[in-house]
Amino acid sequence: MARMTMIEAIRDAHDVAMSADERVVVYGEDVGFFGGVFRCTAGLQAKYGKSRCFDAPINEGGIVGTAIGMAAYGLKPVIEIQFADYVYPAFDQIVSEAARLRHRSNADFTCPIVIRMPAGGGIFGGQTHSQSPEGLFTHVSGLKVVVPSNPRDAKGLLLAAIADPDPVIFLEPKRLYNGPFDGHHDKPIVSWKKHPLGDVPEGDAIVPLGKASVYREGGDVTVLAYGTMVFVAEAAAEATGVDAEIIDLRTLLPLDLDAITASVRKTGRCVIVHEATRTSGFGAELMALVQENCFYHLETPIIRVTGWDTPYPHAQEWEYFPGPVRVGAALKKVMED
Amino acid sequence: MARMTMIEAIRDAHDVAMSADERVVVYGEDVGFFGGVFRCTAGLQAKYGKSRCFDAPINEGGIVGTAIGMAAYGLKPVIEIQFADYVYPAFDQIVSEAARLRHRSNADFTCPIVIRMPAGGGIFGGQTHSQSPEGLFTHVSGLKVVVPSNPRDAKGLLLAAIADPDPVIFLEPKRLYNGPFDGHHDKPIVSWKKHPLGDVPEGDAIVPLGKASVYREGGDVTVLAYGTMVFVAEAAAEATGVDAEIIDLRTLLPLDLDAITASVRKTGRCVIVHEATRTSGFGAELMALVQENCFYHLETPIIRVTGWDTPYPHAQEWEYFPGPVRVGAALKKVMED
Amino acid sequence: MSSETRPLSLNVPEPGCRPGDTPDFSEFEIPKAGSVARPEVGVDPDDIRDMAFSIVRVLNKEGEAVGDWAGLLTPDELREGLRHMLTLRTFDARMLNAQRQGKTSFYMQHLGEEAVSCAFGRALEPGDMNFPTYRQAGLLIARDYPLVTMMNQIYSNAEDPLHGRQMPIMYSSREHGFFSISGNLGTQFVQSVGWAMASAISGDTKIAAGWIGDGSTAESDFHAAMVFASTYDAPVVLNIVNNQWAISTFQGIARGGVGTFAARGHGFGIASIRVDGNDYLAVHAVAKWAAERARSGHGPTLIEHVTYRAGGHSTSDDPAAYRSQNEAAAWPMGDPVDRLKRHLIRIGEWTDERHTQAEAEILDMVMTAQKKAEAIGTLATGKHPSPRDMFEGVYETMPPHLVRQRQEAGY
Amino acid sequence: MSSETRPLSLNVPEPGCRPGDTPDFSEFEIPKAGSVARPEVGVDPDDIRDMAFSIVRVLNKEGEAVGDWAGLLTPDELREGLRHMLTLRTFDARMLNAQRQGKTSFYMQHLGEEAVSCAFGRALEPGDMNFPTYRQAGLLIARDYPLVTMMNQIYSNAEDPLHGRQMPIMYSSREHGFFSISGNLGTQFVQSVGWAMASAISGDTKIAAGWIGDGSTAESDFHAAMVFASTYDAPVVLNIVNNQWAISTFQGIARGGVGTFAARGHGFGIASIRVDGNDYLAVHAVAKWAAERARSGHGPTLIEHVTYRAGGHSTSDDPAAYRSQNEAAAWPMGDPVDRLKRHLIRIGEWTDERHTQAEAEILDMVMTAQKKAEAIGTLATGKHPSPRDMFEGVYETMPPHLVRQRQEAGY
Ligand SMILES: Cc1ncc(C[n+]2csc(CCOP(=O)(O)OP(=O)(O)O)c2C)c(N)n1
Ligand SMILES: Cc1ncc(C[n+]2csc(CCOP(=O)(O)OP(=O)(O)O)c2C)c(N)n1
Ligand SMILES: [Mg+2]
Ligand SMILES: [Mg+2]
Secondary structure (H helix, E strand, C coil): CEECCHHHHHHHHHHHHHHHCCCEEEEECCCCCCCCCCCCCCCHHHHHCCCCEEECCCCHHHHHHHHHHHHHHCCEEEEECCCHHHCHHHHHHHHHHHCCHHHHCCCCCCCCCEEEEEECCCCCCHHHCCCCCHHHHHCCCCCEEECCCCHHHHHHHHHHHHHCCCCEEEEEEHHHCCCCCCCCCCCCCCCHHHCHHHEECCCCCCCCCCCCEEEECCCCEEEEECCCHHHHHHHHHHHHCCCEEEEECCEEECCCHHHHHHHHHHHCCEEEEEEEECCCCHHHHHHHHHHHHHHHHCCCCCEEEEECCCCCCCCCHHHHCCCHHHHHHHHHHHHHC | CEECCHHHHHHHHHHHHHHHCCCEEEEECCCCCCCCCCCCCCCHHHHHCCCCEEECCCCHHHHHHHHHHHHHHCCEEEEECCCHHHCHHHHHHHHHHHCCHHHHCCCCCCCCCEEEEEECCCCCCHHHCCCCCHHHHHCCCCCEEECCCCHHHHHHHHHHHHHCCCCEEEEEEHHHCCCCCCCCCCCCCCCHHHCHHHEECCCCCCCCCCCCEEEECCCCEEEEECCCHHHHHHHHHHHHCCCEEEEECCEEECCCHHHHHHHHHHHCCEEEEEEEECCCCHHHHHHHHHHHHHHHHCCCCCEEEEECCCCCCCCCHHHHCCCHHHHHHHHHHHHHC | CCCCCCCCCCCCCCCCCCCCCCCCCCCCCCCCCCCCCCCCCCCCHHHHHHHHCCCECCECCCCCECCCCCCCCCHHHHHHHHHHHHHHHHHHHHHHHHHHCCCCCCCCCCCCCHHHHHHHHCCCCCCCEEECCCCCCHHHHCCCCCHHHHHHHHHCCCCCCCCCCCCCCCCCEHHHCECCCCCCCCHHHHHHHHHHHHHHHCCCCCCEEEEEECHHHHCHHHHHHHHHHHHHCCCEEEEEEECCEECCEECHHHHCCCCCCHHHHHHHCCEEEEEECCCHHHHHHHHHHHHHHHHCCCCCEEEEEECCCCCCCCCCCCHHHCCCCCHHHHCCCCCHHHHHHHHHHHCCCCCHHHHHHHHHHHHHHHHHHHHHHHHHECCCCECCCCCHHHHCCCCCCCCHHHHHHHHHHCC | CCCCCCCCCCCCCCCCCCCCCCCCCCCCCCCCCCCCCCCCCCCCHHHHHHHHCCCECCECCCCCECCCCCCCCCHHHHHHHHHHHHHHHHHHHHHHHHHHCCCCCCCCCCCCCHHHHHHHHCCCCCCCEEECCCCCCHHHHCCCCCHHHHHHHHHCCCCCCCCCCCCCCCCCECCCCECCCCCCCCHHHHHHHHHHHHHHHCCCCCCEEEEEECHHHHCHHHHHHHHHHHHHCCCEEEEEEECCEECCEECHHHHCCCCCCHHHHHHHCCEEEEEECCCHHHHHHHHHHHHHHHHCCCCCEEEEEECCCCCCCCCCCCHHHCCCCCHHHHCCCCCHHHHHHHHHHHCCCCCHHHHHHHHHHHHHHHHHHHHHHHHHECCCCECCCCCHHHHCCCCCCCCHHHHHHHHHHCC
């Protein structure tokens, strides 16, 4: 066990995977010599050489497109998109190619690639450094979509993603890189080094894809959350005194439906929280699934607490961000309805 | 009034708009001399000249990107993406640029463009000529998303889209181009010319965006559908004898929530039908909205009938397509639950 | 702004001839066969810039093989090439017809372009990988991929190796160096560069070949491919098949103001060559050169194959609506099958009789394969892949939600 | 495969110097000022291919303006240019500092690159439209856009014309020919071509200018822009600002095997010119030439501005981690402010004293603007746009779901 920030945990996962498997190659914009603008790949080029960790031209479609070719050859590329907001130029390669290759070729060619990207807001990044596009990727059959919420999971899930035989979208909540964040932006920042989930096991400590974790047990209401929102939900539960059971979904696709239904059937109430815009966000799918699977157990309408259906604004960041006050209000509302 | 196929109605809408407004320009792959692979723009180049209707290089991002520049200048580009499956190379320009321009520049620049594209399956087009990506676009704030189901609406909605001051994604169910299609693929094809909705008013007959239509009144269950699925739902209702109220949504974003809630509150039951893959499809959002707005009116769980979470297959087309048998089973199930 | 500024106007390029016009290729410059020198494989791209504006040709009007690029193939190999092209042509004709008979949904032929993929297919080594478009089935035929398997794919029958998931002709065969075809244009061009980079990263000796059509060079993935190939000096041969048309759109809409598609390579420092795509010997020689260049560590080559799409774009297309019906016949570079046949006859290695006989044999072989395939099934009849196959293979292991959906579907 | 085939390896370009190394630009060829001829505005792009491999320079080491491209600007205009550059530099320094003081979240400066946007800003006409990146604020300053408005935007205060929606420096001013800046690289390059096409479609006389960084030329939208500009002969000036770095990545990663970025134009038949980006006179002259070319119907020009990013990429960046701290000083093309100042002194139109005085005046002006802006508010203090502004303007008319969300939010 070592105390790590999420950045260090991600770097460590790369390191473990690269030393165990020569086929793992790492690249992206500023990823090589400098080690990435968030430093998630720092030191890897020096350790593994320029042909296993290198800078890429600024062409996200090209980064994913070449990775697909490399995967078809037999390598395991782990690539970084500098911000999730910049993944759209690669959307075609991801949706039309990476996601489809196994199926359309009947596994003659496969695509074991990991596409990492920092996502989410809370850093005054405005509309092009704050987005949470996970909902889009969950609509694409053939992809897996992962969002870790802490260093331990970040390492374990990234190792699982690299080991996975299929393409994985790996969204890193950048507001959690250095420490947990509960939405109280005016409070001082705490580091992961002081948090139990900053305790990261050494070596090949995989956290399996497709399994949620119960972050906080409770009996009143089930909160479905992932990434930063796990901590926001915790803060809201503590502030309101609502005995919320917080499920950290960890993998959105494939989803751990059993964990969700078990909890909602127990509590009879459900609040869904995400930072992405509301309409057709992943919350809609969660709501649909809960409705389909727990209809007769639901005491009150499910509530979504999400980012608004606007671009992520710069100055109004904290009015946009679904913080503990808004989540708390939803918790109280489901208890009152 | 003239009897028209949907193709002719779309062509007519272009014609009306181009003759009324010099700023309307039309382009896309094979759109100029030839008039489009589905012939939706046939005759326009001959009538309006090469600088108002022309062939574009095969670069969907470039087609949308230049249209954004033209719109910023003051024109009203109406562009065609040859198949909705090929819109992904333009995804970045649509999501990061067209959708955001008004907001980020505080209306210093705006983006009145219409992006037309044939969508949906049922023509043995396999995974790259059959997709229904509407769900993705409904997650993008700043866009409007329209899906007509018949010639009259196609003309009227397209005219409304061209008149609209904001970017509109206009998805044309290609299986409906020549006639209504209820999913009975083994039955002979009927033409729109023999269908009342093939009666298309002349001139500037706008059908407003944001308004659903009650395609079929009924008291048992509300069916939310759009495009081809309207006719599939009708066939299912007739085959099962379930007194279904079929709402043709027409515009998905912004959605006519009032029409939906009014109907569901009346019937107490709801079936949602779309051809796109299920997970995080637009049906999820519809289900979420019905749940949020009609929770206490719902007698039974809402059911989604959709394409499966797989690429659209070639040989198994009719096993993939959510046809009248599957929709009928859902209608019966909500009545029995 | 100077006072005499006049209104601007939009330039929209137009082809030389439209339906009803008389085709005129007199302005299309065709260098004499043998006139382009064959440089060293390690040549500096800057020193062969002119090759992007000329055309490497081996077969002259008289059917002789002339110049530096001649002499690579034995008569046996040439006869094999002829056989491959004839096979592809016959295969196309039969499948086109099968589509018209309702045995499948769709087909795309190679008429007039057979030399490009058939000759290239003989220039790579086993283990190398092509990333083809839908118009390079010759790569498979030249590698003796079973015709019946191709047909099974086209018919989406029970023996279709792709289990009915893909539209006709979207073949895939890793074993035959043929990457899974995508319906999306251009995407595979940059993937080929990634494959080549992977070979270099792994210290392997294999190379990749990317393929793209003239119209599709406009796609942005073309740029991505060029940037990555150039930066990492990837061992890849990047092929543009300029068959003059992209559905109804003539190549001038993609080419714009530039002289040739090959010239696009210059902006990237990539060796760029144009070749007579209807000349089996020329395509083969240039392909060999580029492959050797890549394999020996000299990096990428961009090849523009100049040819002509003599048929419709696909079974959904009728070219009479947008181009002169005489254009194919007027195409000044002739027919690839004819030209190779005449060459073989000229060098005394072939006769008209043997040709007629070969055609009959090939037709027979293709028809035998077709019967076999049809005995299994066509799209309309016989045995098909199971609906389960639609759910399989989305992921290596079927996740719970797909299992549930499969059960819901009843399969 | 020849038997001596050796294992391949990946080529990953490396900059000449990294932290700790001594910068060495001796291999960087800099043509003498005045040595590149000025062609006719309607010249055939093929006839000026060499201009993509040379550099148009006007100011020589002695501070004289020499050659064909000299003589366009009066002393008053030159002094104005100097004032613009000094204003931009001072503005940058103040805002950099304001960011460090927590008055805003982020800033990006132009240090060393001031000539590019300031000189270009004087070459277009009112009504023309730039599609800038985040590093061309000189276009606004050269058009007398109010500094206080820029600061209001940077501070996201109540007078921010963009209502706090955008990150600092993402200005927009149609009136000043400055298209709304996007955070996404490259997207606006092809939009500029669309704007120019629209002008041509409308029979207008206005032109557009696209902007992109060296690193961002790798983006696929660069290709889209080149294809459309070339095909439709759009009246557009396409500017590449090659400041040698893209965050931590040197220009060789985007440039790959090619000699220059300007050469990318050749593959498209687009007139392509390199210019000394640190030479105000040269940038202005080349910009004027290209603008006239576009406006007179001769189509697009690609300009590579050769300059150097002397500062960090942004306030989030520390270049000491990836490049030598002496590199900026070693950059052989000098500092744009210095060079114009020396030229003005050399021709007797400026003195050191006047310069010092001008600097003081400009500082004063900038500080006055800053006080005004800060009196309204900074990101941390004072008056801000309303949360309602976040919901406004997503569409022209707020749709029902956004009205509901705004109400739910309580605004
Ligand atoms: C991304 C994408 N856009 C559009 C299409 C539709 N389409 C299929 S083939 C074709 C023309 C391609 O022409 P070219 O590249 O010249 O190849 P050719 O058919 O001549 O071999 C088009 C536009 C597609 N398949 N994919
Ligand atoms: C699509 C996209 N990808 C990545 C980024 C992140 N990013 C911002 S600036 C930058 C470097 C750009 O370098 P260059 O084009 O040379 O411009 P410069 O900053 O030197 O002016 C990168 C990678 C982005 N903003 N957009
Ligand atoms: Mg073609
Ligand atoms: Mg740069």
